[in-house]
Amino acid sequence: MSTRQSRRGAVTLTGQSRQPLYKDVKLAITRMLSSGEMQAGEAIPTEKQLCEIFGTSIGTIRRAIDELVAEHVLIRQQGRGTFLAPYSPDRMLNIFFNIVSKDGRREVPIVQTLSFQNDFSDAETAKELAIRDGDEIYKIHNIMLMGGEPAVLDEIRISSILFPGLTETEFVSRDMTIYDLYQNRFGINVIRTSDRLRSIPADVSTAKRLNIPLGMPLLEILRVAVTFEDRPVEWRRTLLNTENFEYRNLLKSDGL
Amino acid sequence: MSTRQSRRGAVTLTGQSRQPLYKDVKLAITRMLSSGEMQAGEAIPTEKQLCEIFGTSIGTIRRAIDELVAEHVLIRQQGRGTFLAPYSPDRMLNIFFNIVSKDGRREVPIVQTLSFQNDFSDAETAKELAIRDGDEIYKIHNIMLMGGEPAVLDEIRISSILFPGLTETEFVSRDMTIYDLYQNRFGINVIRTSDRLRSIPADVSTAKRLNIPLGMPLLEILRVAVTFEDRPVEWRRTLLNTENFEYRNLLKSDGL
DNA sequence: TTCGATTTGTTCGTATGTATT
């Protein structure tokens, strides 16, 4: 069979691409998922159905799905099907929350929102969020209690365009993690984050809020969270008191 | 064909295992690699040869190798072969060195060894290195210059049993990264690290060495590096002045 | 430079095993 053509009225893939067929399929599936029509936790078509949709063999479909599973975008379950990763609170905590107690236990943090503002992006934030300077954003300040003590302060900046109609009430009254809110309310899946860590002294207001001495060393974490195709979703600055907690970076060199 | 039997005098795999055949093959290949007979960068047998060695189909071999490639243990090159990951200085820096300049550039650090001692393990170190309390270890103190300024202090503890005959002269005169030394001189591949990060004030001697004020916030990184099958190889404590450099944790949720 | 042998990469397809409903 010659190199690349759609068969039997199947979906036309990117066509004249110079990349392998399974990459085309992967991209097509990714677009299906990120179109916003799919709910988190929902099943995607079966492998056999995808064969017919794309007009490829099951091996090619599996290869495409393999990569999305490796990226935690999809979850496969034998006998059940393949699902858009649910990002359950528990899962979110395990994947994107790497602040743990010094003895290694994962405390579930209690988040309290200190302020929720409508604001305009400065140049630097615009660059991080891939929006225009001056675009509307939400600025949200939170404090997190871990083990009963205030241990973390953070500031979140997100584009109002990506999260239209988000209100303080809705944000505060959510019964899930913030990333789950992005997913369930706006159909935005956070699939990766990039953290930059520094050590800085506590300033006056931070010291007061975390009930620690002025100038005490804190861990500053600057995070950008991205969704499919590396589109930035959220900028976040976290300040952690590492007296009783620490940041863990388990495993390097992917895979297992 | 029925489930599990060796054919044609092929290597007997783990036998009565309840895991998939490709996992057996993966483990067998892993043992080949970690036996110390293989040099980093050396080619492993071709897929066809492995078929004969293990008496399985090429698909099964490929599946096993796929996982090892995903774990950066092996590297495949079309037309050439499959190789034990070389851990070149450049590669080591990119994979296991996540201290970068604030503007994102990767400075190549200049390492100077301050001291090299033969010592005995305390209980905690023994636990981290999976050796016995009181076993002999090397304790090595280094300072790293980045951009001409002293930016990092670290202490390394490794088992004398794992690295027999290592001398200060040899350690200091190496022309490669420390992990490359482990690999090239002792056949030990570091394949993963686990980092724990805290923010702490500089003590007197640290402040003096890094030429910073006493009490200045530093980033403390406690690392355990492991080789195949999660066997610990090295304990390391790093202190980083984050005025001009920072710790980056790119990408969560594996793969790409 | 060309060509052929070698080696991995991609795609296809089939058969059977195992988990779920």
Add this chain to the structure above:
DNA sequence: TAATACATACGAACAAATCGA
């Protein structure tokens, strides 16, 4: 139990990269 869906294993054919004659 039966149907469905993913998991494992097999193997064939061809493409693309590499290397040496």
